[in-house]
Amino acid sequence: MLSNYRTAHFFDEMMEAEKRPRPHYEKFHRLLQTFSLEDLLEKHETAQLSFLRQGITFTVYHDEGGTERTMPFDFVPIIIPHEEWNTIEEGLTQRVKALNLFLEDVYNEANILHDGVIPREFVENNPYFYAEQATGLDIPHNNHIFLAGIDLIRDQNGVYRVLEDNLRNPSGMSYVFQNRFVMRKVFPEFFFKHSIRTLEHQFSYLHSALLSHVPINSVAKTYPVAVLLTAGIYNSAYYDHVFLAQQMGIELVEGHDLMVKDDVVYMKTVRGLQRVDIIYRRIDDDYLDPAEFLEESALGVKGLMEAYRKGNVAILNGVGNGVADDKAIYAFVPEMIRYYLGEEPLIPNVDTYFLRDPEVREDCLSRLNELVVKNVGASGGYDMLIGPQASEEEIESFREKINETPEQYIAQPTIQLSRAPAFQEGRFYPCHVDLRVYVMSGESTYVLPGGLSRVALKEGSLVVNSSQGGGGKDTWVLREEAADA
Amino acid sequence: MLSRVAESVYWMARNIERAENNARVLESRLIHALEVSDTGAVADGDWEAVVEICSSFEDYRDIYDDILPETVAHYISFDRTNINSIVNCIEYARNNARSAREIIPQELWEILNDAYLTIQNQNQSYWSMKKIYAFLQSIKTLSFTLQGVIESTMLREGAYSFIKIGKWLERGEKTARILNVVCEKTQEQEEEIQTEHYYYWLSALQFVNGYDAYLKKYPPIMDAEKVLHFLISYHQFPRSIEYCIDHVREAVKELEGGKVSHYSEELFDALDYVSNEFTKIKFQQMTSEEIGPFLDRFQNNCNHIGYVFSKTYYLL
Numbered sequence: 001m002l003s004n005y006r007t008a009h010f011f012d013e014m015m016e017a018e019k020r021p022r023p024h025y026e027k028f029h030r031l032l033q034t035f036s037l038e039d040l041l042e043k044h045e046t047a048q049l050s051f052l053r054q055g056i057t058f059t060v061y062h063d064e065g066g067t068e069r070t071m072p073f074d075f076v077p078i079i080i081p082h083e084e085w086n087t088i089e090e091g092l093t094q095r096v097k098a099l100n101l102f103l104e105d106v107y108n109e110a111n112i113l114h115d116g117v118i119p120r121e122f123v124e125n126n127p128y129f130y131a132e133q134a135t136g137l138d139i140p141h142n143n144h145i146f147l148a149g150i151d152l153i154r155d156q157n158g159v160y161r162v163l164e165d166n167l168r169n170p171s172g173m174s175y176v177f178q179n180r181f182v183m184r185k186v187f188p189e190f191f192f193k194h195s196i197r198t199l200e201h202q203f204s205y206l207h208s209a210l211l212s213h214v215p216i217n218s219v220a221k222t223y224p225v226a227v228l229l230t231a232g233i234y235n236s237a238y239y240d241h242v243f244l245a246q247q248m249g250i251e252l253v254e255g256h257d258l259m260v261k262d263d264v265v266y267m268k269t270v271r272g273l274q275r276v277d278i279i280y281r282r283i284d285d286d287y288l289d290p291a292e293f294l295e296e297s298a299l300g301v302k303g304l305m306e307a308y309r310k311g312n313v314a315i316l317n318g319v320g321n322g323v324a325d326d327k328a329i330y331a332f333v334p335e336m337i338r339y340y341l342g343e344e345p346l347i348p349n350v351d352t353y354f355l356r357d358p359e360v361r362e363d364c365l366s367r368l369n370e371l372v373v374k375n376v377g378a379s380g381g382y383d384m385l386i387g388p389q390a391s392e393e394e395i396e397s398f399r400e401k402i403n404e405t406p407e408q409y410i411a412q413p414t415i416q417l418s419r420a421p422a423f424q425e426g427r428f429y430p431c432h433v434d435l436r437v438y439v440m441s442g443e444s445t446y447v448l449p450g451g452l453s454r455v456a457l458k459e460g461s462l463v464v465n466s467s468q469g470g471g472g473k474d475t476w477v478l479r480e481e482a483a484d485a
Numbered sequence: 486m487l488s489r490v491a492e493s494v495y496w497m498a499r500n501i502e503r504a505e506n507n508a509r510v511l512e513s514r515l516i517h518a519l520e521v522s523d524t525g526a527v528a529d530g531d532w533e534a535v536v537e538i539c540s541s542f543e544d545y546r547d548i549y550d551d552i553l554p555e556t557v558a559h560y561i562s563f564d565r566t567n568i569n570s571i572v573n574c575i576e577y578a579r580n581n582a583r584s585a586r587e588i589i590p591q592e593l594w595e596i597l598n599d600a601y602l603t604i605q606n607q608n609q610s611y612w613s614m615k616k617i618y619a620f621l622q623s624i625k626t627l628s629f630t631l632q633g634v635i636e637s638t639m640l641r642e643g644a645y646s647f648i649k650i651g652k653w654l655e656r657g658e659k660t661a662r663i664l665n666v667v668c669e670k671t672q673e674q675e676e677e678i679q680t681e682h683y684y685y686w687l688s689a690l691q692f693v694n695g696y697d698a699y700l701k702k703y704p705p706i707m708d709a710e711k712v713l714h715f716l717i718s719y720h721q722f723p724r725s726i727e728y729c730i731d732h733v734r735e736a737v738k739e740l741e742g743g744k745v746s747h748y749s750e751e752l753f754d755a756l757d758y759v760s761n762e763f764t765k766i767k768f769q770q771m772t773s774e775e776i777g778p779f780l781d782r783f784q785n786n787c788n789h790i791g792y793v794f795s796k797t798y799y800l801l
Contacts, residue, residue, distance in 0.1 A: 054591075055583070055598045233584050246587040257487050268488045270643060270798040 002029075002428050005421060011158045012430065013078055013420035024081045024478060027193050034189075040075075041426055043186045047073045050182050056174070058466055059236040072471035073179060074422045075187060078433060078453040085197075085477045088152065088160060088437060089447045091346030094337060096148050096439045099167060099324050101340040103144040107135050107320060117339050118332045125407075126329070127377060128322025130285060133292050133305055137319075140213040141443060144318030146280065147206070148439040149173075152347070154418035161350050161415070163434060165333065167325040168317060169282050171236075172452045173438055174243035175472050177202075179452075183474040197449035197477040203247045209442030210248065213278050216311040224277035227251045227267060229258070231283050231299045241282050255283070260303030265313045278314045279304075285319055327376040327410050328354065350415055356407040364411045365402065368395050371411045373402070381465035388414050389462070417462060420473070422455055432456045434464050435475065450475035486643040488799040490585045494644050495800070497581035497589075498651030501597075504574035505628035506659045507539040511561050512621040513691040515614065518554060530670060531688070532557045537666050538659075538692065540569040558617050563609045571624055572604050590638045593631060600627050641739075649736040650794065657729030658787045663692045664716055665780040671709070672774070683707040689716065693724045713776060718763050726783065727763045730756065733790070752797045755790045759783070 007015050014025045021029040035043075048070065051057075057068040080088075105112050106123055113120045123129055149170025151163045180199050184191060214224045230241040232254050245252035257267050258276065266273035281288065287297040289304040307313045323329065331352035334345045355361045355373075364371055368387050375383035385398040402409050419430040437451040453473040454464035464470040514535045518528070532552045536542045539561045548566070549556055564570045579601040582594050612620070632652075639645045667689040686707035690696040693716065702719070703711050718727040734756045737749070745753050766779065794800075 052602065053595055053599055055586075055594060233580065238583075242586045251487055252587050253487060254489065257489050268799055270486050270488055270491045270800075272799070 002032075002421060005428050005430065007419070007430065009156065010416050010430065011154055011156050011418040013154075013418055013433065014076065015421070024079050028077070028079065028190065031190060031193060037426065040423060044075065044423060047075060047182050047186045050185065051178070054178075056178050056239050058239065059234060061236070071175060071466045072424075072457055073182060074424065074431075074455055074457070074471050074473050075183065076421050076423060076428075077183065077190075077474040077476050078420060078435065079476045079478065080450070082478050082480045084160075085449070087346060091160075092150050092437055092439050092447055093445050094341065094343060094346055095150065095162065095165070095333060096145055096441065096445060098337040098340045099148070099165060099333065100143060100145050100441070102336050103167075103318065103321060103324050104142050105340075106323060107131070107137065112336070112339060115339070117335055118329070122328055122332070123323055126323045126326060128285065128320065128326060130320035130323075133285075134318070134320035137309060138216070138311060139318060140215060140314055141441075143213065143441055144321055144324075145439075145441055146209060146213065146316035146318075147173075148317075148441075149436045150439060152435045152437060153350070153415060156416040156418075158418065159348070161348050162330075162333070163350060164327070165325040165330060166436075167321040168284065169237075170436070170438065171240045171282075172436055172454075172466075173448070174240045176438070176448065176450060176452050176475070177243070177247075179472050179474040194476065195479040197479060199448075199450070202448055205446045205448075206244075206440050207248045209440045209446065210250075210278060210280060210316065212442035213314040213316055215277055215314045218277045218312075219275065220277060225275060226278035226280065227253045227258075227276055229253055229255065229279050229281040229283060231255075231287070235282075237282065244280075250280075255287075255297075255299045255301050258301045258304075260301060260307050263303065263307045263310045263312055265301065265304065265307050276313060278316065280316045285322065288315070288319065327352075327374050331410070350412050353411045355402055355409045355411060361402065361406055365399060368398065368411075370414060372414050373398055373409055373411045375408055376410055377408065381463045381468045384463075386414065386462055389460075414462075420453075420455070422457060422471075422473075424457055429459055431459070432462050432464065433473070449477040486588070486647075490588060491643065491647045491798055492795070492800040493581045493585040494589065495647045495651040497578045497585065498648040499655040500574045500578035500581065501628050501631055502652045502655040503569065503659070504571045504578065504624055506656070507561055507569065507571055507574070508621040508624040508628075509694060510535055510538050510663070510692045511558060512618065512625075513688065515554075515558065515618055515621075517688065517691070530673075534666050534670055534688075536560065538663050540567050555614065558614060559609070559612075562617055562620060563612075571621075572609075575601055575604060575624070575627075585644070588644050590634055592638065593634045596627070596630055596634065643740060646736045646740040647798075650733055650740075653729045653732040653736065654787060654791060654794075656724060657726050657733070658784060660693055660716055660724050660726050660729065661780050661783050661787070663689055664713070665777065665784070668777050668780065672777070686712040695722055695724060698722055717766070727760075730759050730763070734760070737794075749797055752790070752793045755786070755793045759786045759790065762786070 002015065003019065005015060007017065014021055016022045051070040051073060057070050060067050060069055102112065112118055113123060145167050147170060149166040149172065151166065152160050153163045154160055177199055210226055211224055214221050218224050227250055228241055228245040230238060230252055232238065235241070241252060251267065253267055259266055259268065265276045265279070267276050283299050286293045287299040289300050289302060290297045291302050292305045308315050308319070331349065331354070334349055337343055337345045353360050353364055355364060368385070369390070371387045373385040373387070378384065385394060387395065417432040417434065420433050421428040422431040433453055433455045435451050435453050438448040440446050440448070453475045455471045455473055456462055456464045457471045458469050461469070514531065529552045532554060533542055536545045536557055544567065545560060560567055560570070562571050565573060567573065579597050582589055582597050586594055635645070635648060667685050671685050686709060687696065689712060690699050695716065699712070699715055702715070715722060716725055719725045720728055722728060737752060737756065741749050762783070
């Protein structure tokens with residue numbers, strides 16, 4: 001089946017060498033041989049249809065409006081051995097802990113800036129630094145990061161590195177569960193032979209982490225009322241919102257379902273107003289409260305921030321988190337870990353060059369064709385240059401952009417992202433992958449076993465974002481006992 | 486339950502019911518067109534009635550000059566500019582369901598979404614009457630399936646009541662509208678011979694799938710008075726106006742745990758008012774001149790119930 005599969009000079013998740021799988025993929029590889037090509041084609045088709053039918057879609061916006069699309073699913077899973085997962089788990093717990101301390105710090109004493117560990121302007125000029133709105137807030141557990149999505153990649157040596165932190169509204173958790181669900185339905189055979197960490201009961205952790213954020217003035221401390229605030233059915237991640245609300249058994253509300261009276265937040269129900277204690281919001285800070293952010297926002301709730309400030313409601317994730325997950329601050333996270341925790345980072349970053357520095361800029365501009373350039377304020381794979389794959393014109397246009405606003409850009413060496421086999425159009429070919437791991441925090445921190453493996457299905461492409469043709473894979477974390485079995 | 490979500494499921498139910506009713510009206514007209522020589526002024530008038538029942542003849546006239554069976558069938562089934570076209574009803578219902586996904590059964594969503602996707606992927610512009618006929622049947626089956634899922638899986642809680650209220654209100658209003666249009670037609674043709682009337686009352690029964698049921702109770706003579714009684718207040722017929730209104734009241738009562746509170750008083754009053762009207766007409770003979778104003782009043786009252794209902798549960 002994989003006889004023509006070439007790993008080339010990339011790190012391959014599954015194949016150690018031509019025709020030889022890595023030890024933890026051996027069983028899977030053997031099972032794969034038992035299917036005919038027709039079987040695989042049929043199963044592949046069944047899986048795609050299942051997503052469409054269930055309406056597990058995201059919306060892509062273009063000139064003529066929005067189109068609902070499913071994320072293509074690839075059935076070759078990413079399998080992670082037990083010990084490797086332990087490192088990821090520890091490393092990400094450490095990282096999120098430091099990031100949270102950083103947020104608590106910059107919105108209070110700002111010691112890290114006084115001590116010169118991070119240059120002041122990186123924080124103060126950051127468009128997502130909401131000093132006015134978020135300084136000095138007393139929030140439950142001093143926790144700003146209820147749910148984080150940390151994107152990991154592996155380089156050509158198989159070393160895991162953090163590519164990006166998502167501390168605002170990390171989407172995609174529903175796909176972790178749906179990928180598993182579809183995989184179980186379409187390939188039950190695989191699950192008889194493998195002992196993997198289950199995804200059942202994971203929502204009890206998320207739910208109790210959520211409810212642990214009871215605001216001080218809540219009148220229902222034992223049974224606080226929590227809601228998920230969505231932008232509505234036209235939001236690209238609407239399915240994610242539906243899924244999370246459903247699984248946690250909380251109301252899915254839109255901005256106009258809520259109102260603030262005397263600094264207390266209520267939702268409008270068929271029985272009148274009901275007090276709300278905790279809001280897990282999935283809309284950006286800018287839209288949260290027209291009284292304090294964008295005035296024209298129709299998605300938010302007027303007066304929400306004042307209710308938050310008074311301790312009458314909790315808002316998760318915290319307001320102003322964007323200052324900690326932008327692409328420039330990213331470069332300082334290893335320093336944060338040393339500064340706040342006195343520990344060495346367990347999972348390294350990708351090297352990052354600041355183009356605001358004239359010397360660095362000169363060096364980078366002279367070799368744009370080998371670098372990845374990113375806009376520090378963009379996400380979703382937009383405004384990004386992948387040097388080795390770019391045309392002369394694209395490189396020139398980035399050169400201009402960098403010279404115009406150098407502080408807006410960072411550069412990174414092009415990492416040879418690891419690859420894994422994907423089955424598309426009737427054959428296996430290697431595709432680049434990354435892994436988004438979800439970290440939830442309340443009274444304690446918990447890492448969801450596995451995560452969302454994203455795959456760049458366009459052959460040779462490095463962009464895994466679903467808005468740009470990326471797909472998903474199931475991610476298996478092997479149980480300890482399975483390692484020797 | 487959030488008011489917005491209540492509103493969504495209420496409109497979902499109305500849109501599903503509307504799609505089914507419009508499909509049935511058009512289907513029954515198509516069958517009839519196949520059975521009789523179907524040309525001339527009478528036939529035009531019949532197609533006009535169908536448009537008036539399923540949407541608005543005035544709107545239709547804004548786009549088309551002719552009343553051709555194909556044009557009407559396409560207008561009612563597929564025209565995106567017709568807010569009551571069947572494909573629009575299905576799309577609205579699907580979007581209503583989508584914004585209430587977390588509280589409706591997964592299967593309900595999947596079936597509705599599946600139907601929506603199928604319709605989206607079709608190009609119906611050149612469909613023949615035969616294909617449209619099959620489409621109409623599939624819409625009826627869709628509605629039956631969805632109602633089956635609702636009945637067999639939904640918790641008997643708030644959302645269920647709102648679905649029921651939407652469905653019964655929509656159904657009652659549609660029966661009233663059919664009678665209204667048919668009454669107008671019979672008046673227009675007062676001079677014509679009785680057989681023409683026969684035909685109109687027959688089609689009224691067919692539009693609501695009540696012909697077979699009617700035959701079980703009355704001889705196959707289309708007596709205006711009997712048909713009217715049957716469709717307005719025959720309590721054993723599940724599309725009679727009285728039956729529908731009684732079920733709206735039952736669903737509201739269920740929602741209120743059997744009690745009338747001060748905030749729901751106005752709603753019960755509005756429902757009582759309509760019921761009393763029925764009691765009155767049961768004991769008097771109405772001519773077709775009198776029946777028109779009665780049906781107009783009834784449709785206004787239904788709108789009023791819809792309004793008070795929305796106000797009571799903060800859906801406005």
